[in-house]
Amino acid sequence: MYFATILTLLPLVLASPLVPRQSGNTRITSAYLNKLYEWRPDMPYSDGWGEVSAVPTSKAPNKVHSLIAYKLEPSDFGKTCNLRFDKPSISTGGLTFSIYDFKPTSGKTYDPKKACWNNKTGTRGQKFVTYKAGGKSNLAYSMPCPKDWINLELAPEGDVNMQWPQFDPIGLWLEVVQTSKPASAPAPAPKTIRIDTADQVQTREASGENGHGSMQFGEITRAAPGQTVTTLIAFVMPKEDYTKRKCVIMFGKASEATGSKTFLLYDFEPENGTNIFQSWRMSWKFKRGTRKGLRATHTVGSNKVTEFPCPKPxxxxxxxLAPTAEKVSIKWNSTKDKEGLWMEVV
Known part of the structure; x- marks a missing residue:
């Protein structure tokens, strides 16, 4: 037996009361629930009942759709929103209906005081699902929770008549899964830490045993025979632990760069196991340490020389820093911004 839809239509608008959130998964009652009558196309109608029906009748048209709006909280964004449908008060026919996304003209929700068959105050969007009630699961559709509102249009499929009260735990309802974590923003990139030179000295082939240390000026030169100049540079890692990050040696601008503009970067091991070399004891003939393996070959013009895992605090x-076999002259003033050699923790 089919239950006919009530034909005495009074323009009513009912809104759901605000319900405090509880712990665990949250059940949300619709904020607005409107019925759209095909045979009363210009009348807004909301009596606290939802309905999807297309009951055979001697008079056509005969369909009833429902518009439903759920209001979400900001904390719900990115969680899982489940649309569930429990057996309604009236359920006859094939028990099948479709759930559509609904796009309100206002951008938030449809107008419950104006929405009717001929003027829904919005447009139907994509179909989410076609669902048949009464099966093993009451889960009709699952999706990520949006930021603010969920707006839906429910339409009958075939011969069906289902009706349910808005405020009873039956019919269509929304579940917010509280155990799901909201979508998180990407972690901010770690701050780049600049490490300036701890010591610097030039060794000049022409000076032999005489040192020419300068923390301000650096030089790499290969000119006439006997005129080669190298620069030794030392850095000390800060007291903070950056062992999980990358260290990058950078070379910025040069006050002079001629010839090949290319230099070689060697690891250097100070004598007697000292942490950094002692610049006041350095000269071309007595470097008080040993040049080790070649770490990088670099041409002035790009910044990054080499990178490696940062060592311990x-x-x-x-x-x-030594010249290649070609003629070259590279000079810099370490006191100027972005000039010469420095190190970064990235």
Whole structure:
């Protein structure tokens, strides 16, 4: 037996009361629930009942759709929203209906005082699902929770008549799964830490045993025979632990760069196991340490020279910058911004 839809239509608008959130998964009652009558196309109608029906009748048209709006909280964004449908008060026919996304003209929700068959105050969007009630699961559709509102249009499929009260735990309802974590923003990139030179000295082939240390000026030169100049540079890692990050040696601008504009970066090991070399004891003939393996070949014009996992806090890093076999002259003033060699923790 089919139950006919009530034909005495009074323009009513009912809104759901605000219900405090509870712990665990949250059940949300619709904020607005409107019925759209095909045979009363210009009348807004909301009596606290939802309905999807297309009952055979001697008079056509005969369909009833429902518009439903759920209001979400900001904390719900990114969680899982489940649309569930429990057996309604009236359920006859094939028990099948479709759930559509609904796009309100206002951008938030449809107008419950104006929405009717001929003027829904919005447009039907994509179909989410076609669902048949009364099966093993009451889960009709699952989706990520949006930021503010969920607006839906329910339409009958075939011969069906289902009706349910808005405020009873039956019919269509929304479940917010509280155990799901909201979508998180990407973690901010770690701050780049600049490490300036701890010591710097030039060794000049022409000076032999005489040192020419300068923390301000650096030089790499190969000119006439006997005129080669190298620069030794030392860095000391800060007391903070950056062992899980990358260290990058950078070379910025040069006050002079001629010839090949290319230099070689060697690891340097100070004598007697000192953390960094002692610049006041350095000269071309007595470098008080040993040049080790070649770490990088670099041409002035790009910034990154080489990178490697950062060593432990307080560790000294010693390097010798030497010319290639070609003629070259590279000079810099370390006191100027972005000039010469420095190190970064990235």
């Amino acid at each position: 307080g560790k000294g890093l010693n390097y010798e």
